[in-house]
Amino acid sequence: MDYNKVILENVTVEYGNGRTPLRNTNLRLNGNGLVLVIGDTGSGKTTLLRLIAGLIPWIHYARVEGFIRVLGLNPLNYNDARRIRLYVSLAPQSTNYAFTYTRVYEELYSRQQFLEEHGVRIKVGLEDLVRLLELSKYIDYKISWLSGGYKRRLIIARALLGPPSIVLLDEPLSDLDMESSKTVLSLLEDIRRHTLLVVAEHRYSFFTNNNVDHVYKLVNGELVEQDMVYEELRLC
Ligand SMILES: Nc1ncnc2c1ncn2[C@@H]1O[C@H](COP(=O)(O)OP(=O)(O)OP(=O)(O)O)[C@@H](O)[C@H]1O
Ligand SMILES: [Mg+2]
Numbered sequence: 216m217d218y219n220k221v222i223l224e225n226v227t228v229e230y231g232n233g234r235t236p237l238r239n240t241n242l243r244l245n246g247n248g249l250v251l252v253i254g255d256t257g258s259g260k261t262t263l264l265r266l267i268a269g270l271i272p273w274i275h276y277a278r279v280e281g282f283i284r285v286l287g288l289n290p291l292n293y294n295d296a297r298r299i300r301l302y303v304s305l306a307p308q309s310t311n312y313a314f315t316y317t318r319v320y321e322e323l324y325s326r327q328q329f330l331e332e333h334g335v336r337i338k339v340g341l342e343d344l345v346r347l348l349e350l351s352k353y354i355d356y357k358i359s360w361l362s363g364g365y366k367r368r369l370i371i372a373r374a375l376l377g378p379p380s381i382v383l384l385d386e387p388l389s390d391l392d393m394e395s396s397k398t399v400l401s402l403l404e405d406i407r408r409h410t411l412l413v414v415a416e417h418r419y420s421f422f423t424n425n426n427v428d429h430v431y432k433l434v435n436g437e438l439v440e441q442d443m444v445y446e447e448l449r450l451c
Pocket of ligand 1: 231234235254256257260262
C-alpha cells in the first residue's frame, strides 16, 4: 500500500525556552523499512520522534506550526494523539523515568496486554523478544537492579512488542557493547520487513546499505535526505 504513514509539511517546533529544533521541515514516510535519522547533538532528532509519537505538545510542551499526519491522525489533536500511542511505539533515549512497573516481566507483560486488548496482532511476542534480546535471566528482576545495557534492551523489547505500525527508536545502541549492538541490529533487520522503523542514532557507523532503507540528516532544523552509501555518510 502506498499511503503516507508520516507526513510533515512546513513543520516548526518551538519549545517554551525559545529553542526551535525543527524549522519549516518536510518529511514523507510510507511502507515499511528502516529510516535512519542522524544529526549533531541538539539538532532535534529526539524532538522529531516525540512529535511523531504524539508526545508534543501533550507531554513535552512546545508550540507547533505546520501540517502533520501520523497514520492519518493529527498528533496535535488530543484524542488523535492518544490513538497514535496505540499504533506507534517509542523507545526513549533516556532510561531514567522510562518504566512504569517495578519488575521486568510486568513492564513487558502489561505492554503486550495493552496491545492485545486494542486488537494489535502480536507478530513478535514477549517470549520471542526475551529470548532474542537475552533477557530471560532477568525476567523476574526489579528493573532498578538492571545494568544500563539491560535497561536499554528492555526499552527496545517493549517498543518492538507487537510491533505496532511504526516503531521509533531513539539512540537504541547507546549503553550497548559491540556484540549487543549487533544482536539489536539483526533483530531490526528482520522487523523492518513488516514495520516502519525510525531510528535516531549517533553511532551510525553500524548502519550500512544492507540494513537501512533511507537516511535523513537534521541540518538547521530541516530534514535532508542523504545518499545511503556508508562511506559518504561517514563524511557528512
Ligand atoms: N523539553 C524541552 N524543553 C526545552 N528545550 C528542549 C526540550 N527538549 C529538547 N530541547 C532543546 O531542543 C533542542 C533539540 O533537542 P533534541 O533532544 O531534540 O536533540 P537531539 O538531536 O536528540 O540531541 P542528542 O543527539 O543530544 O540526543 C536542543 O537545543 C534542546 O536543548
Ligand atoms: Mg536525542
